[in-house]
Amino acid sequence: MKDVGVVSYGAYVPHFRIVPEEIGKVWGVDGKAMGKGLMISSKSVPAPDEDTITIAVEAARNMMRRCAVDPKDIGALYVGSESHPYAVKPSGTIVAEAIEAAPDLTVADFEFACKAGTAAIQACMGLVGGGLVKYAVAIGADTSQGAPGDALEYSASAGGAAFLIGAQDVIATMDNTYSYTTDTPDFWRREGQRYPRHGGRFTGEPAYFRHVMSGGKGLLERTGMSPEDYTYAVFHQPNGKFPTRVAKQLGFSPEQTKAGLLVPQIGNTYSGAVPLGLAAVLDEAEPGDRIFAVAYGSGAGSDAFDITVTDEMATFRRDASPTMNELMASPKYIDYATYAKFKGKIAKERD
Amino acid sequence: MRRVAVIGVGITEFGELWDSSFRKLGIGAGLSAVGDAKITADKIEALFVGNMSAGRFIRQEHVGALIADYSGIARDNIPATRVEAAGASGGLALRQGFMAVASSLHDIVVVGGAEKMTDVSDVESSLIQSSAADQEWETELGATFASLHALMATRHMHDHGTTREQLADVAVKNHRHGALNPKAQFRREINRDVVLRSPMVASPLRVFDCAPSSDGAAAVILCPFDIAKKFTDSPVEIIGSGQASDSLGLHHRKDICTMAATRAATQRALKMAGLSQKDVDVAEVHDNYTISEIIAIEDLGFFPKGEGGKATEDGLTSLDGDVAVNTSGGLKARGDPIGATGVAQAVEIVSQLRGTADKRQVKDADVGLTQNVGGTGATVVVHLFRRV
Amino acid sequence: MATAPRYWRENPSRYNMVGFKCNNCGKYYFPPRIICPLCHRKSVGKTEPVKLKGTGAIFSFTEVHEGMDEHYVQKPYIVAMVELEEGAKVTGQVIDCDACDLSIGTKVRATLRKLSEEGSAGVIHYGYKFVPVRENGERPGDE
Numbered sequence: 001m002k003d004v005g006v007v008s009y010g011a012y013v014p015h016f017r018i019v020p021e022e023i024g025k026v027w028g029v030d031g032k033a034m035g036k037g038l039m040i041s042s043k044s045v046p047a048p049d050e051d052t053i054t055i056a057v058e059a060a061r062n063m064m065r066r067c068a069v070d071p072k073d074i075g076a077l078y079v080g081s082e083s084h085p086y087a088v089k090p091s092g093t094i095v096a097e098a099i100e101a102a103p104d105l106t107v108a109d110f111e112f113a114c115k116a117g118t119a120a121i122q123a124c125m126g127l128v129g130g131g132l133v134k135y136a137v138a139i140g141a142d143t144s145q146g147a148p149g150d151a152l153e154y155s156a157s158a159g160g161a162a163f164l165i166g167a168q169d170v171i172a173t174m175d176n177t178y179s180y181t182t183d184t185p186d187f188w189r190r191e192g193q194r195y196p197r198h199g200g201r202f203t204g205e206p207a208y209f210r211h212v213m214s215g216g217k218g219l220l221e222r223t224g225m226s227p228e229d230y231t232y233a234v235f236h237q238p239n240g241k242f243p244t245r246v247a248k249q250l251g252f253s254p255e256q257t258k259a260g261l262l263v264p265q266i267g268n269t270y271s272g273a274v275p276l277g278l279a280a281v282l283d284e285a286e287p288g289d290r291i292f293a294v295a296y297g298s299g300a301g302s303d304a305f306d307i308t309v310t311d312e313m314a315t316f317r318r319d320a321s322p323t324m325n326e327l328m329a330s331p332k333y334i335d336y337a338t339y340a341k342f343k344g345k346i347a348k349e350r351d
Numbered sequence: 352m353r354r355v356a357v358i359g360v361g362i363t364e365f366g367e368l369w370d371s372s373f374r375k376l377g378i379g380a381g382l383s384a385v386g387d388a389k390i391t392a393d394k395i396e397a398l399f400v401g402n403m404s405a406g407r408f409i410r411q412e413h414v415g416a417l418i419a420d421y422s423g424i425a426r427d428n429i430p431a432t433r434v435e436a437a438g439a440s441g442g443l444a445l446r447q448g449f450m451a452v453a454s455s456l457h458d459i460v461v462v463g464g465a466e467k468m469t470d471v472s473d474v475e476s477s478l479i480q481s482s483a484a485d486q487e488w489e490t491e492l493g494a495t496f497a498s499l500h501a502l503m504a505t506r507h508m509h510d511h512g513t514t515r516e517q518l519a520d521v522a523v524k525n526h527r528h529g530a531l532n533p534k535a536q537f538r539r540e541i542n543r544d545v546v547l548r549s550p551m552v553a554s555p556l557r558v559f560d561c562a563p564s565s566d567g568a569a570a571v572i573l574c575p576f577d578i579a580k581k582f583t584d585s586p587v588e589i590i591g592s593g594q595a596s597d598s599l600g601l602h603h604r605k606d607i608c609t610m611a612a613t614r615a616a617t618q619r620a621l622k623m624a625g626l627s628q629k630d631v632d633v634a635e636v637h638d639n640y641t642i643s644e645i646i647a648i649e650d651l652g653f654f655p656k657g658e659g660g661k662a663t664e665d666g667l668t669s670l671d672g673d674v675a676v677n678t679s680g681g682l683k684a685r686g687d688p689i690g691a692t693g694v695a696q697a698v699e700i701v702s703q704l705r706g707t708a709d710k711r712q713v714k715d716a717d718v719g720l721t722q723n724v725g726g727t728g729a730t731v732v733v734h735l736f737r738r739v
Numbered sequence: 740m741a742t743a744p745r746y747w748r749e750n751p752s753r754y755n756m757v758g759f760k761c762n763n764c765g766k767y768y769f770p771p772r773i774i775c776p777l778c779h780r781k782s783v784g785k786t787e788p789v790k791l792k793g794t795g796a797i798f799s800f801t802e803v804h805e806g807m808d809e810h811y812v813q814k815p816y817i818v819a820m821v822e823l824e825e826g827a828k829v830t831g832q833v834i835d836c837d838a839c840d841l842s843i844g845t846k847v848r849a850t851l852r853k854l855s856e857e858g859s860a861g862v863i864h865y866g867y868k869f870v871p872v873r874e875n876g877e878r879p880g881d882e
Contacts, residue, residue, distance in 0.1 A: 051863075505799045
């Protein structure tokens, strides 16, 4: 196996935001208190002409702008999402064409609730490490849906990040990865259904916490590392509470998790969550920094990563694309009526 | 080339004509033109029909044959040809008829134009109208037909200082003229405020900057100039005909404040007639949007580029102005049944030159002009007429 | 309506702004053409498809209030004519901004968005739209 790592990365978050108060106002809920409980002060909302594909394309293009890699050298591209616009027809083909990587590559869409993007990263690591392809692209992107009035409506948002995995000129090495998987139905969406269902409090202890803890501990055991060895830690963030608690239980400090905790500003970007958190960390990381990351996907499983920032980062062209801070700066806030229209919750009768 | 005269004109009322089908409109205009020319059906040698989109408005193609059939002339197996160039379909049909007579191919020719637009929804109607622009590279990207003219207006205001009020003045003038035309769709005067307070369509253009969707038809009868007096005491000669093309997409034009095709077609028509712009007393121009008339009167050479708005504001295009523009009310007030428009323009000019335009008569009108535009200026047809 | 092939064949230009360069006169065109309208037959064999950068400035723009039904969710939306860096002009929507933030000359860049879809069961069409370019990290309209 070759040593593999991140050659480049790019992120994207839609321009629009809605605040919990605005949602609560409609449903007779104290939105402010709801937001405080979830530690979410606003969530991103995709424009009506955005979907997982356009978000994936934008993230992938931001990734390509930061490196000099010939897109024709990309041998694999995977898009992980739980909101692929087509039930049948890949999202990835459009992304591959849009970054001019087609046609000499393999493409597939991944689905594993919120960890489809990190599952794609692991697949890319395998292909590059095994020498099957020179470069591979893994994207986690979502325009997640929360049913009107459901608790998810306060958090389900949109965004995505793309990672170019390779074996040369890496800005961060992917030193280890470990996954922990069981069959746990905490959150699902049946074929043909518009909105997902969830198990309420069942999504907590037996689902998120058990899998993220086990994934995190499993990785630490296998690597012989301890939490204080890491500069940064990123956890799946369906809200602000869960990752904060899980970080504490695993022994990570708020200083370590701060840079990668985006959910207070943009909400739960599902498959985009850990990829975007990692992107935010890479925006400020310096050579030698170590990053610990655990993604979670309902259903259920976790993917844990042990990452080291290399000297290449010193010359990496971060400023060729917007950083997470730039992407999150100066959004446009919309009211619930506009949000409902954008998300197709209300629709005009058409001929 | 033979000289060609118009010996009869006919026009239906323009508007939302719920009782009238496409064929009823076409036959109505044709019958009244034939009656005006005092000819019998057996004299007609050919029919040209201007029509933009019957296929989409009423799902009927092959409308040349349809009109020939229902007007009873198909029994004589005369050739009937449909002519299409979006908004310029009518003007182009007239040019085909003109060429047929001028070339000695035919003697008596009927040129008709018709469109039935109100059998589809407003949404469908605007979609159909937008097909005059580039579907792949304008419409599919979100551009409406109005928005393309709005791009011209924004740029004209930026480059030449044309004001929002001057755009409104075009509509105000044309409504004033339309109020004097019994066939017009809108027969009431409006003021600037009505225009400026009407709902926005595509900024800066508002509802009252746009011609309506209309049903209607118009027809003219052409014959060799030499025998025109056999049919009428007041023939009008077609002394010039010019046609020009430009890029289909507005974005490919050198200057979106200029319709180069209008300039080229005008030059060709004037050259044929041996006249200059100064000789024109009355003109019907393609004011599908208010900005279109401002651009038209500049490109026709009536006013220097950039001064069309000021000229309108100063009343130079009114009935008693330097050149009376759109005495019929134009597309704005008379109505714009697309395929009929170019022929209706000729009907108005013939009426003016015959001195039968009643309350909207331009005094001593001797030379008249029509300018008929397809798309955002990809096809322009200009004709010049003179009183005999 | 089975229109998938009609859109599919334009994908290179719709996704990546592949235009056309005449190597006889050096002029760029978008969308691609078959011959150069300036050089006519002299351009035959001397033209090539070229990916345009997708950056440029607003040449003219309008805020569309009465648009096509398929864009009803976005209304009002902005349509602009953009003069690309290479010199070609192109028509497209400008998104994620308000008309009052734009003027002739505002810098924009192309992005990929949904253009339209054939109902809820049909094919989705993707293509370029423009977003104002952040200058000094700020976009037009930022406080």
